[in-house]
Each structure stands twice: as C-alpha cells, then as structure tokens.
Amino acid sequence: MKNKDYTQELFIIKEINYLKLVFFIILCIGAVSAESNINSEDTTNSDSLYDISYFDKSLGGNVLKNSKISKNIPDSTLSKNIVTMSKKGSVILKLGNNRGPKILIAAGIHGDESAANIATLRFLETIKNKKIHGTIYVIPFITPKNTAINRRNWYNPKLRYSVDPNRYSHVSRTPGNKIVQFAKKNNIKFIIDVHTGKGIATFRKGLVFANKNPTSPDERKWLKYIKKAINPKIKYNVPFKGSIRGYSRANNINAITFEVEKNKGSISYWANVEYKMLISACKYFKLF
Numbered sequence: 506m507k508n509k510d511y512t513q514e515l516f517i518i519k520e521i522n523y524l525k526l527v528f529f530i531i532l533c534i535g536a537v538s539a540e541s542n543i544n545s546e547d548t549t550n551s552d553s554l555y556d557i558s559y560f561d562k563s564l565g566g567n568v569l570k571n572s573k574i575s576k577n578i579p580d581s582t583l584s585k586n587i588v589t590m591s592k593k594g595s596v597i598l599k600l601g602n603n604r605g606p607k608i609l610i611a612a613g614i615h616g617d618e619s620a621a622n623i624a625t626l627r628f629l630e631t632i633k634n635k636k637i638h639g640t641i642y643v644i645p646f647i648t649p650k651n652t653a654i655n656r657r658n659w660y661n662p663k664l665r666y667s668v669d670p671n672r673y674s675h676v677s678r679t680p681g682n683k684i685v686q687f688a689k690k691n692n693i694k695f696i697i698d699v700h701t702g703k704g705i706a707t708f709r710k711g712l713v714f715a716n717k718n719p720t721s722p723d724e725r726k727w728l729k730y731i732k733k734a735i736n737p738k739i740k741y742n743v744p745f746k747g748s749i750r751g752y753s754r755a756n757n758i759n760a761i762t763f764e765v766e767k768n769k770g771s772i773s774y775w776a777n778v779e780y781k782m783l784i785s786a787c788k789y790f791k792l793f
Contacts, residue, residue: 555600555633562594566653573619577772579630591649601640606790609688611644612699614671616651620765620772621699624779635793647680674752681749689756696760698749701767711737711782714762724759727789734785
C-alpha cells in the first residue's frame with residue numbers, strides 16, 4: 506500500500522515539474538517575441554495608432570550629428586525611434602484608417618533646414634495618440650544623410666555631383682520624385698512640403714508658397730482656411746518644374762510649401778510657428 510502511494514506521489518511530482526517546464530518555455534518564447542518586435546525595422550506602436558517603415562534606404566544618416574537637431578528634438582520614444590531608424594534611411598509614418606482624406610507631409614528635402622524637421626517631429630508628438638479620421642503620412646527627414654551634415658544639396662549619383670534636390674523632382678529616382686510618385690500610387694491628393702528660408706523673418710506667422718494657378722478648387726479653399734486660421738503670408742507663383750510642388754501639380758496633386766525663417770531667431774521659435782501651420786493645414790480636413 507505504501508509503495509503504491511509512493512509511486513502515485515512520484516507521478517504527481519513529475520507532472521508538476523513537467524507543467525513548470527512548459528510554463529517556463531512559454532515565458533521564454535514570449536520574451537524572445539517581444540524583443541523581436543522591439544528590434545523590428547518596421548514597427549507599430551502598442552495602440553496601433555501609427556506605423557513606421559523605411560521610405561528610402563539610400564538616404565540614411567545620423568541626424569543627431571547636427572547640433573541644430575540634437576538640441577531641439579522632442580525627448581520622446583517616438584522621436585528617438587525615428588532618428589535611430591533614420592541612420593539606415595528616411596522613414597515614413599502612417600497614421601489613420603485609410604478612409605477619408607489623405608495628406609502627405611514631407612520635411613527637409615534640403616538638409617540644412619532644421620526648423621522644418623523639428624516642427625514636423627513636434628507635430629507628430631501632438632497627433633501620435635489621436636484617432637485620425639482619414640490618413641496622414643509623414644516623412645520627418647527626407648534626406649537624413651544631408652541633415653546629418655547640415656548640407657542643402659544632394660549628391661546625384663547619375664550626374665556625379667551635388668544638386669539642389671528640389672529642382673530635380675521631375676527626374677526619376679530622385680528624392681522629390683519618389684515622394685510625388687508615392688503620393689500618386691497611394692491616391693494622396695494633398696502634399697505639404699516643409700522648408701525654411703532666408704530673409705522671411707518679417708513673416709512672424711510663417712510663409713506659404715502656393716500655385717498661381719491652383720491644381721484644383723480644393724487647393725484654393727485649403728489655403729483660404731489656413732489664412733483665416735493663423736494668418737500666414739501667402740505668395741502665389743509658378744513653381745519650378747523640378748520642385749516637389751511643381752512636379753505634384755504636373756501629376757494633379759494639390760501641394761503647398763511652408764516656410765519659416767532660417768537664419769534669424771531661434772530654431773525652436775520658428776519650429777513652433779511652422780508646427781502651428783501644420784496643425785491648421787490638417788484641421789481643414791477634420792483629420793483630428
């Protein structure tokens with residue numbers, strides 16, 4: 506009788522140990538899976554409110570080497586993730602539900618216009634946890650390689666010398682060309698090209714360059730809303746054929762250019778002005 510009880514007790518102990526082993530294995534698999542998700546190149550935040558993926562891996566650079574970026578970047582997990590990923594290429598964030606209006610915001614085709622990048626990062630901090638009624642695509646650093654060294658021009662591998670990238674958007678495989686082609690492929694009808702410029706400090710609420718002949722009536726309505734909301738200076742002109750705005754218009758995409766002062770005043774101040782411009786531009790579509 507005692508032997509039978511002992512055998513039964515031994516069997517129970519073995520069964521308990523087996524269950525402990527299974528539980529331990531499950532925990533280990535969960536930990537590995539979690540680490541894999543954290544280190545993934547293309548990530549989604551825990552609430553699935555935004556996705557981050559690479560846009561152009563030929564343009565990677567450490568933007569924190571640029572003191573104008575490192576001294577003004579938001580202290581957040583999202584911004585740190587963006588700059589870390591940008592070492593390997595430009596990244597694009599997608600926020601929203603693929604229904605309703607679609608808008609693309611792209612900053613820093615010129616690598617020496619840091620306030621544009623900071624404004625865009627601040628904009629992302631504001632909207633990252635909001636429910637978006639439509640879809641917002643954001644490229645915070647179009648050319649991280651150039652931003653890292655605070656350089657305006659981009660090295661064109663075909664020409665084998667550096668050029669203004671915002672004069673070559675009509676040429677295949679250039680940074681601006683890829684942005685407009687992405688918009689076209691994804692049926693995005695509105696683009697904001699975010700810049701800074703010289704000699705515009707008198708425009709304390711920012712400057713908007715817009716097409717003299719609008720792409721559509723919606724473009725003019727959009728501008729009218731922004732003007733009423735924050736009262737920036739609006740200048741109408743014929744865009745360069747190779748600019749993002751010019752090439753967008755050629756592809757029937759509404760596009761406007763935001764500018765704030767580059768050389769006078771603090772980067773943080775002008776980034777805040779441009780941040781307000783971005784907020785008002787998106788509120789027109791009632792995206793959040």
